Amino acid sequence: xxxxxxxxxxxxxxxxxxxxxxxxxxxxxxxxxxxxxxxxxxxxxxxxxxxxxxxxxxxxxxxxxxxxxxxxxxxxxxxxxxxxxxxxxxxxxxxxxxxxxxxxxxxxx
Amino acid sequence: xxxxxxxxxxxxxxxxxxxxxxxxxxxxxxxxxxxxxxxxxxxxxxxxxxxxxxxxxxxxxxxxxxxxxxxxxxxxxxxxxxxxxxxxxxxxxxxxxxxxxxxxxxxxxxxxxxxxxxxxxxxxxxxxxxxxxxxxxxxxxxxxxxxxxxxxxxxxxxxxxxxxxxxxxxxxxxxxxxxxxxxxxxxxxxxxxxxxxxxxxxxxxxxxxxxxxxxxx
Numbered sequence: 272x273x274x275x276x277x278x279x280x281x282x283x284x285x286x287x288x289x290x291x292x293x294x295x296x297x298x299x300x301x302x303x304x305x306x307x308x309x310x311x312x313x314x315x316x317x318x319x320x321x322x323x324x325x326x327x328x329x330x331x332x333x334x335x336x337x338x339x340x341x342x343x344x345x346x347x348x349x350x351x352x353x354x355x356x357x358x359x360x361x362x363x364x365x366x367x368x369x370x371x372x373x374x375x376x377x378x379x380x
Numbered sequence: 381x382x383x384x385x386x387x388x389x390x391x392x393x394x395x396x397x398x399x400x401x402x403x404x405x406x407x408x409x410x411x412x413x414x415x416x417x418x419x420x421x422x423x424x425x426x427x428x429x430x431x432x433x434x435x436x437x438x439x440x441x442x443x444x445x446x447x448x449x450x451x452x453x454x455x456x457x458x459x460x461x462x463x464x465x466x467x468x469x470x471x472x473x474x475x476x477x478x479x480x481x482x483x484x485x486x487x488x489x490x491x492x493x494x495x496x497x498x499x500x501x502x503x504x505x506x507x508x509x510x511x512x513x514x515x516x517x518x519x520x521x522x523x524x525x526x527x528x529x530x531x532x533x534x535x536x537x538x539x540x541x542x543x544x545x546x547x548x549x550x551x552x553x554x555x556x557x558x559x560x561x562x563x564x565x566x567x568x569x570x571x572x573x574x575x576x577x578x579x580x581x582x583x584x585x586x587x588x589x590x591x592x593x594x595x596x597x
Binding site: 280282285286288289290292293295296297300303304306308309311312313315316317319320321322323324325327328329330331332334336337339348351352354355356358359360362363364366367378 | 381382383384385386387417418420421422423424425426427428431432435436437440444445446469470473474476477478479480483491494512535538539543544545548551554555558559562563566587588594
């Protein structure tokens with residue numbers, strides 16, 4: 272990043288880990304979920320009350336449930352992950368340009 | 381844990397959005413003093429990591445699944461204000477781009493995952509370290525309990541929110557026990573991941589631990 276190696280933060284290793292998580296995500300988010308059935312405790316509670324999920328009725332995105340139109344689910348899941356991460360990082364880098372470096376910090380805990 | 385559209389009545393939507401907006405404005409104000417260029421990037425990189433980790437659903441025998449939430453990890457690493465922003469960024473992208481979590485439920489989802497789980501994780505960890513010292517075992521236990529309790533209380537709040545429907549007068553009597561019981565069990569995994577992540581960072585990469593460096597108020 273900049274000047275002192277001790278104080279500056281490097282994000283290369285964390286980003287490698289993030290990309291590795293996305294690479295294996297279809298195993299957990301698609302393959303195993305399809306095998307066992309993805310069913311969160313929230314679904315259990317909502318079922319008991321008879322609450323109705325309106326996601327399909329009110330949907331506005333072509334990427335619903337981390338899918339990509341026209342692509343197999345596993346590949347779409349990875350691309351959806353990369354898309355989400357790309358947008359998050361883009362927002363972070365945009366914000367970075369807007370803020371000044373923090374040099375003097377108050378040390379009250 | 382992401383509440384979809386259709387699960388909340390209008391009063392709950394208004395109340396949860398109000399809490400989220402008031403807290404969010406305060407958090408933003410507090411975070412402005414901490415948002416240096418590097419901290420901003422660290423916050424977004426942690427958001428990216430939590431977003432990726434949340435894509436890993438862990439199906440359990442019996443047909444129930446869980447995914448890592450990451451509120452306590454964000455709270456312990458970044459503190460309550462940047463931790464809130466980090467989790468909220470994840471929830472916002474999940475909601476707007478992938479419709480994971482409803483737009484009417486964004487306030488409730490932010491309250492549960494970006495406020496409650498972050499605050500609980502941060503304060504439980506901080507309290508244990510203050511009371512029992514800075515040894516690795518104390519930090520591991522603090523992070524575990526912070527992760528576990530954060531997810532249990534977030535689950536309880538989620539149960540209250542979906543249970544408070546005029547159509548179901550005794551809804552909370554059903555939803556809260558279901559959510560708390562399941563999350564008390566599933567929260568063990570959240571606690572373990574939180575504890576190992578924090579212990580690794582403290583020992584191998586302490587420069588990322590803003591809350592440990594006295595940066596956080």
